[in-house]
Amino acid sequence: MNVSTYKSKTFLLEIFAVLLAVLFLAPFYLVLTNSVKTLKEILLDAASFPQLFHWSNYSDVWKMIDFPQAFFNSLQITVFSVIFIVMFSSMAAYQIVRRPTKFNSFVFLLLVSAMIIPFQSLMLQLVRVTSLLELRGELYGIVACYLGFGMPLSVFLFHGFIKTVPLELEEAARVDGSNPYGVFFRIVFPLLMPIMVTVVILNTLWIWNDYLLPVLIIGGNKDLTTLPLAVTKFFGQYTKKWDLALAGLVMAITPILLFFLVLQKYIVEGVTAGSVKG
Amino acid sequence: MRKALGIQKGWEQSTVNRKSALRHALGIQKGWGQQIVFLGPCLIFFLTIVITPFVLGFYYSSTDWNGLDLNKAVWTGSANWSRILHDDNFWHSLYFTLRFTVVSVVIANILALLLAFVLMASLKTKKVLRTVFFMPNVIGGILLGYIWQFIFTKGFATIGDLTNNPFFTLPWLGTPNTGFWGLIIVFVWQTAGYMMVIYIASLAGIPKDLIEAAKIDGARPYQLFKSVYVPLIMPAITICLFLTTSNAFKMFDLNLSLTKGGPGTSTQSLAYNIYSEALINNRYGLGTAKALLFFAAVSIITVTQVIITKRKEVSA
DSSP, X not given: OHHHHHHHHHHHHHHHHHHHHHHHHHHHHHHHHHTTSOHHHHHHOSSSOOSSOXXXXXXXXXXXXXXXXXXXXXXXXXXXXXXXXXXXXXXXXXXXXXXXXXXXXXXXXXXXXXXXXXXXXXXXXXXXXXXXXXXXXXXXXXXXXXXXXHHHHHHHHHHHHHTTSOHHHHHHHHHTXXXXXXXXXXXXXXXXXXXXXXXXXXXXXXXXXXXXXXXXXXXXXXXXXXXXXXXXXHHHHOTTOHHHHHHHHHHHHHHHHHHHHHHHHHHHHHHHHHHHHO | OHHHHHHHHHHHHHHHHHHHHHHHHXXXXXHHHHHHHHHHHHHHHHIIIIIHHHHHHHHHTTBOOOSSOGGGOOXXXXXXHHHHHTOHHHHHHHHHHHHHHHHHHHHHHHHHHHHHHHHHSOOTTHHHHHHHHHGGGGSOHHHHHHHHHHIIIIIHHHHHHHHOOTTXXXXXXXXXXHHHHHHHHHHHHHHHHHHHHHHHHHHXXXXXXXXXXXXXXXXXXXXXXXXXXXXXXXHHHHHXXXXXXXXXXXXXXXXXXXXXXXXXXTTXXXXXXXXXXXXXXXXXXXXXXXXXXXXXXXXXXXXXXXXXXXXXXXXO
């Protein structure tokens, strides 16, 4: 008796949840189906299933926004930034945990406090600083900016984790004659894997999707246009041409969505771990 | 022989001493080397990219810098600040941002909690559902805004024609009010799944016997929620409120791609107001001043919120 009411309750809950999920997915469905229609079809009836698949929307946009170039730029910026963020922030966090001098504690406090500064409060002065240092309009300049902005949270996350790494391991390696660099890179660094996944995922999502920083730092250098920038520019030019705009949108969303679907277990866990500790 | 050994010993002793002295000297040297190698790269980038602009902001905010030639930027004292005082657009955007923050934080967290409780039940489609609800969060605000621009202007119109539901035939994004609610809908859609995941992690940590005990004691669902669940997941509530508050208050990407602050400047968020002051009106000095106020507002709001909810954590 009890079991059957429990089951029917769960069943109702399941239906409710599935309906909500359908509602959540509806925007994707509408964008996807309309991206293979002609403009006339879209304007006539946006809800209908396409009669004919107009793949030409995609091939047109592919060339118009130079998709391969924008994709490659986004990829390059994200990969380089993330690699260096992981290296530099883990090294810094290790030093701060193992040598808690007054200076190092102050550095840590400064890093943590800086997390609250919104990007908009820095962006105008940053444009000035990056032009002075000739970082503007260069790939390495954008990567340098992401390194700066990526440090606080990443150091904070590594710091929390390294505190739990037992010192005995390092001492043993020290006795065996390893120098401090060997100890860090051969012993400690591999142990950081769990938190490293979090750091990599949080930074990848942020950098891949970022819009404002590249807009400001790329300057006039169109060769560095990232995916969000290319789509924004395209939308500005073709406001009412929904057939092309939607195809462009689907193309821009696909890479990050695939990344998520393939690695979703790690992403959901990583993002949760990152926010709970942050 | 002994003598020889003694000499030997003495010699060894002295080399050991010398070695240790050397090691000591090197040790300090090594400490410094390590400090520079490990902390140096992090500090260089952090100081140049974050701290330098932040400090410069205090100077630039009192100049008439136009973004191009800083040498021509003249110190104008309090001119920017008094100008902001009379800038109706700025104060309207602050009011808009506050309103947006309150409404979106409340709705996003209620929906997230609801979803978390639903997904705590032993549903068959649990994993798929979690993926679906979380999915919008991995897509950037710019792209989400464009997706919904289409949904609001074309999708809703079509559904309205088919169903004659007045909700869908509203002039979505065409009026200040529909623009505001449009932004709320997309923000909630983007954030709820993310907060849901944090709430689920927290709910899963509650011992089952505690809930059972409360049920046996005759706690009603509402009492169970208010007196058992909420105090136990208070840390998660602190985190989620912090994340949603600061994200909502700093909203920019969505604003840019969904409404562009329009119609007019009626749905302009603070972040967007600063952006347009500097990059559209070319008033970088004034923009920097506004940005400094923005920083102060973000700090005050998020710190107060964390203090308030943290206090509740302790009492629980």
